[in-house]
Amino acid sequence: MKTEDLIALLAAQAQPVPRHAARRALALALLAGLPLSLALMLAGYGLRPGLAASLVQQPMALLKLLLPALVAVAGFVAIERLARPGVPVRRAFWGVVLPLLLLWILGLAAWLGAPAAERPELLWGRTWRTCALSISWIALPVFAASLLALRGLAPTRPALAGAAAGVLAAGSGAAVYALHCPELAAPFLAIWYVLGMAIPVAAGAWLGPRVLRW
Numbered sequence: 001m002k003t004e005d006l007i008a009l010l011a012a013q014a015q016p017v018p019r020h021a022a023r024r025a026l027a028l029a030l031l032a033g034l035p036l037s038l039a040l041m042l043a044g045y046g047l048r049p050g051l052a053a054s055l056v057q058q059p060m061a062l063l064k065l066l067l068p069a070l071v072a073v074a075g076f077v078a079i080e081r082l083a084r085p086g087v088p089v090r091r092a093f094w095g096v097v098l099p100l101l102l103l104w105i106l107g108l109a110a111w112l113g114a115p116a117a118e119r120p121e122l123l124w125g126r127t128w129r130t131c132a133l134s135i136s137w138i139a140l141p142v143f144a145a146s147l148l149a150l151r152g153l154a155p156t157r158p159a160l161a162g163a164a165a166g167v168l169a170a171g172s173g174a175a176v177y178a179l180h181c182p183e184l185a186a187p188f189l190a191i192w193y194v195l196g197m198a199i200p201v202a203a204g205a206w207l208g209p210r211v212l213r214w
Helices: 003-013 021-044 051-057 059-082 090-113 116-124 128-151 158-178 186-211
Strands: none
Touching: 021 059, 021 128, 021 158, 051 059, 059 090, 059 158, 059 186, 090 116, 090 186, 116 186, 128 158, 128 186, 158 186
């Protein structure tokens, strides 16, 4: 068969991709994974006592929930763009960097403004041994669902797409874990929350080329 004939045959069998197919697939993945993440948190940890009051009365309690949620939103935008060939994604990653930068600024300001005797408590809190791994564990359902959805799409940069799936999962997992977490010190959040979110991102960057190859 001539090359021209093969191209014509393939073109004749091509079907238009439904509009917003990538967005719908990833939204369904998030809707499938997020309730499972919430169930993991409720079963393994439970809601923080006085959660509603703390969200109203303590600004850090609200920021602890909102900043990871903003990271998750930016991750969703990034992964939706990376699921389609040739779509620029750089601006979406600013949505990841800016909330983390704000958290680091708050953490540094609280650290510098505290007496030296109080700084260890601000950094280590009571749950530093479990915080990062708990966030990663709770992020797992969203992470797996996102990678599964990507396998049915067309990412041409698998490492970056896998990392974006990790960002979506990390922000979601940290936001869900914040509903339980008793820590409010900005230095603690700047270190241990960011570390917990970094684990799914690194895992996604490593797994992407292995599970998202065409």
